[in-house]
Amino acid sequence: MEREPDNEDLKQSGAIPDAPIGKFGFSWKNTVYFRLLATLIIVILPLYVIGTNLYQWGASTIKDQVTAANSSQARFYLDSLETDIRRIQALQYDTLNDEDLNELANLAGIMTDYEYSRAVDRLKQRLKAIKSSSRYIEDVTAYIHPIERSVSAVGGYREFDANRFEGGGGPGTARMTEPSGIMYQSEARVILLNAGSSMSKQNGGHFPQYSIEVKLAVRNMQEAMGDPEYSDGGFMLVDRNGQIIFNSSGTSAFAKALNTGIRGQLGNGNKGTASLRVDGKLLLAASENSAYLGMDMVRYIPADAVFKPIDNYRVWFWIFSFSALLIVLLFSYSLYSIMHRPLLKLLRAFRRLRSGDMQIRIRHNHNDDFNYLYMYFNQTVENLDVLIEQVxxxxxxxxxxxxxxxxxxxxxxxxxxxxxxxxxxxxxxxxxxxxxxxxxxxxxxxxxxxxxxxxxxxxxxxxxxxxxxxxxxxxxxxxxxxxxxxxxxxxxxxxxxxxxxxxxxxxxxxxxxxxxxxxxxxxxxxxxxxxxxxxxxxxxxxxxxxxxxxxxxxxxxxxxxxxxxxxxxxxxxxxxxxxxxxxxxxxxxxxxxxxxxxxxxxxxxx
Known part of the structure; x- marks a missing residue:
């Protein structure tokens, strides 16, 4: 039976020249396999250098992007808060022109009980509509000074304490110093938005005829900011005097230390980014301010949560790279000698068989699995030749x-x-x-x-x-x-x-x-x-x-x-x-x- 010529046959016939044999049984110098290995090493070394530079550049880029995102999110939340408060104040001022409110302030003495009751009900419904317009609003109250009564969206119709609008004002009270304004009531943890009509004298003092007060719950504002992205991160809202309105995470001492550190780096009321350590934790903070609200929004995140995984990845990256390179070199040599070369020979035989060459026969010089595989291949080809004709x-x-x-x-x-x-x-x-x-x-x-x-x-x-x-x-x-x-x-x-x-x-x-x-x-x-x-x-x-x-x-x-x-x-x-x-x-x-x-x-x- 005719067999396929191997390398020794080709050498003897002059089809391929003799080459010096190395210690592994073949000449490394003239093999494509050696050239591929050399090319692989030449390509991998610059890639490792480029990879290191990319890591440094990537870490710097990530830091800049995280810092920018931190500032953007603080700005977004502050702008959203300002937009809502502006809209709420617009509703306040619009309510000052309410016909029922004006009648209660100026004509209460000549109104019948029915007219008086209807005016109070309609005013209360309008105040409820304002309250329902925003999740930040806890209550809306109209104070009518000539009759010393108030109408609330939550509490309804009742008397009010005139001392609230006098010059003194005790602890936990909001003092009205202007016809309209934004005041923070620290102990009650609310923000009051006041808007009043023209001033008039009453009982020896100056009071607006009526005023609209919107009570904003700080807790609702805090909840609207959402959960912090990192466990040690959060938000902090600070008023123009440096008083902390709310802090989404951490203790009061932590919030005060953070506020002091940020103002020490950025100054009171300035915006920007700061990197500082509080309670042993390195934080990246971004501060944005609103002149209209007189408040600063601070968003802070732990630096370790952002960069520690990258640092760990760099160490494991090099360990993996060197291990992979060593494994590839050793495995490639073994794979080529034991499997790749015999498989190539078998694949070439299958290719010839697929093209219709039923006379193809292959041989293997080692007594291993490929020897049996080659033998069964030859027997299969012989049987196929007979069966194809019969079938x-x-x-x-x-x-x-x-x-x-x-x-x-x-x-x-x-x-x-x-x-x-x-x-x-x-x-x-x-x-x-x-x-x-x-x-x-x-x-x-x-x-x-x-x-x-x-x-x-x-x-x-x-x-x-x-x-x-x-x-x-x-x-x-x-x-x-x-x-x-x-x-x-x-x-x-x-x-x-x-x-x-x-x-x-x-x-x-x-x-x-x-x-x-x-x-x-x-x-x-x-x-x-x-x-x-x-x-x-x-x-x-x-x-x-x-x-x-x-x-x-x-x-x-x-x-x-x-x-x-x-x-x-x-x-x-x-x-x-x-x-x-x-x-x-x-x-x-x-x-x-x-x-x-x-x-x-x-x-x-x-």
């Missing part, structure tokens, strides 16, 4: 026999029906139609007997089906109409199996329309489909039930060699044997409720 011949013979058998079933099936129809015509003494029928039957016999070929042009098959349709139309002249669509010229000359259209029309007549007394209708069309010939036969029969449809689909989908292949199954099987499993028949309901049979023949360029 190919057997398949051809079986297909020819089955095709002959299937086509032979078609002709008697139609003839039995045709002679029975002719018998009925003669028996009924319908001589004119009998003459036409016998002529068409003769044309039919001529078509199926004039050639032994298994295929014909589609135009001939359609003409044959038209003859059959005319015969059936003569038989059922009062109730059957068969309509053929125009056959496209692009597929008229396509070669198709004989007798695949007429039996489908016959199936529609026999099984689809037996009880159709009038207006029985069959349509044959040829829809355009790229790469395939499509023929559709549909009727308006009333015999098709869902159970019959399901049974027919199962018969077409699952072929049983023991099943009788007649009618539609016959045609389906013949088409699939010739053109493959993608071709064949599919069934569905027609638009008139009868059976719709679609033939697809992927005939290619035949």
């Amino acid at each position: 190919y011949r057997q398949k051809i013979l079986v297909q020819k026999a089955e095709l002959k058998h299937l086509q032979a079933q078609i002709n008697p099936h139609f003839l039995y029906n045709s002679f029975f129809i002719l018998h009925r015509m003669i028996k009924g003494r319908d001589m004119a139609n009998s003459l036409v029928f016998s002529r068409e039957l003769g044309n039919y016999m001529k078509y199926i007997t004039r050639s032994a070929a298994e295929t014909t042009e589609l135009a001939n098959e359609v003409a044959h089906a038209r003859s059959y349709a005319e015969i059936q139309a003569m038989r059922f002249s009062n109730r059957l109409r068969v309509e053929f669509a125009q056959l496209p010229d692009t597929i008229a000359n396509k070669q198709i199996p004989r007798l695949i259209l007429q039996p489908i029309i016959e199936n529609a007549v026999v099984h689809g329309l037996p009880n159709k007394v009038t207006d029985a209708y069959i349509r044959v069309s040829f829809p355009s489909m790229e790469g395939a010939v499509a023929i559709v036969v549909e009727d308006n029969g009333e015999e098709l039930t869902d159970l019959k449809m399901s049974s027919l689909r199962k018969q077409l989908e699952f072929h049983d060699d023991n099943q009788e292949t007649t009618g539609l199954l016959n045609i389906h099987r013949r088409i699939q044997l010739k053109y493959g499993m993608e071709s064949g028949l599919t069934v569905s309901r027609s638009e008139w409720g009868g059976l719709k049979v679609t033939q697809l023949l992927y005939v290619g360029d035949e």
